[in-house]
Amino acid sequence: xxxxNDGVRTLDPAEAxxxxxxIRSMVDDRLVNLREQTLPDPYGIDxxxxxxxxxxxxxxxxxxxSLFTTQPPPSPAAIWEATIxxxxxxxxxxxxxxxxxxxxxxxxxxxxQLAIDAISSRRDGPVKIDPDDSQAQTWQRLLTQIAxxxxxxxxxxxxxxxxxxxxxRAAQFLERRGLPEDFLQRLPPNRxxxxxxxxxxRIMSTLNC
Numbered sequence: 001x002x003x004x005n006d007g008v009r010t011l012d013p014a015e016a017x018x019x020x021x022x023i024r025s026m027v028d029d030r031l032v033n034l035r036e037q038t039l040p041d042p043y044g045i046d047x048x049x050x051x052x053x054x055x056x057x058x059x060x061x062x063x064x065x066s067l068f069t070t071q072p073p074p075s076p077a078a079i080w081e082a083t084i085x086x087x088x089x090x091x092x093x094x095x096x097x098x099x100x101x102x103x104x105x106x107x108x109x110x111x112x113q114l115a116i117d118a119i120s121s122r123r124d125g126p127v128k129i130d131p132d133d134s135q136a137q138t139w140q141r142l143l144t145q146i147a148x149x150x151x152x153x154x155x156x157x158x159x160x161x162x163x164x165x166x167x168x169r170a171a172q173f174l175e176r177r178g179l180p181e182d183f184l185q186r187l188p189p190n191r192x193x194x195x196x197x198x199x200x201x202r203i204m205s206t207l208n209c
Contacts, residue, residue, distance in 0.1 A: 002066050003073045005152045011067055014121035015146065018114040019067065020207050022091045023060060027203055030057055034196055043089040047082030047156055054191035054199075059083045061199040064206050067150075076179050077186035078156035085154060088147045091115070095139045112139060118146050159184055 001008050011019060033040045033053045040056065042049040048056065063083050066073055074080055094111045109117075112131045119142055129142065155177045159170070174183055191199070 001070055001073050002150065003076070004150055005148070008073055010070065011150070012121050014114075014117040015150065016068065018091065018111075018118040018146070019087060019150075021108070021111070021114065022087050022094070023064060023203065024207060025094065026087065026090050027057065027060060027200055030060075031200055034193060043086045045082050045085050045089060047078050047160070048086040051188055052191070054193065054196035055188035057196045057199040057203070058188050058191050061203050063087070064203050068206050068209070075186075076155075076183060078159060078184050079186055079188060081151060081154040081156045084147065084151045088143050091143055092136070092140055095143075096136055099134050099136060099139075115139060115142050115146065122146070122149050155179055155183070 001010050010016075030040055030053050032038070034057070040053055048059070051059065059079060060083065062074065063080065065071055066080075091111065095115065098111050110131060112133075116129055116131060129138065133139070159173060159177075159179070170184075171181065174181060
């Protein structure tokens with residue numbers, strides 16, 4: 001379960017289809033990185049990019065457990081918010097590939113259609129967006145709306161601004177946002193390649209349920 005603007009909930013089916021596909025794509029890429037001992041492509045999100053691939057897979061595992069099971073949501077932390085941001089950055093990248101006619105499986109709905117379905121499930125009726133709209137900005141705005149419905153407005157970017165400054169100001173910021181004191185201190189554990197493979201197995205098992 002996840003703490004959203006609408007309270008603690010799991011994803012609805014349309015949201016789940018979209019997010020599930022993005023996570024599978026991320027895991028597939030990182031499994032190649034793990035086995036070939038290469039670095040994953042960065043998303044431009046330091047709070048996710050800075051970790052080893054083994055740690056990134058652990059983060060994705062924790063997010064999958066929270067989003068797709070009935071386990072209680074985790075305590076708020078920058079690493080969770082950044083991982084959600086990374087998932088939606090992956091989604092935008094896949095849509096941009098579709099727009100360039102580089103991606104899209106004939107066996108699955110387009111990424112754009114999945115995004116439309118996800119936002120429509122959170123509103124009264126379908127969203128009036130053409131699935132063939134070729135403007136990346138259109139899809140970025142749509143994904144932002146979906147992400148806001150799951151995560152709300154992330155606080156980790158602003159909190160990071162206080163990280164190396166006045167400790168009191170950092171504490172005041174976290175208190176005003178209702179965030180725990182260790183919001184910026186939670187870090188993924190060091191993981192072995194074997195443990196990372198186990199994370200992949202658990203992720204795929206949970207996503208396939």
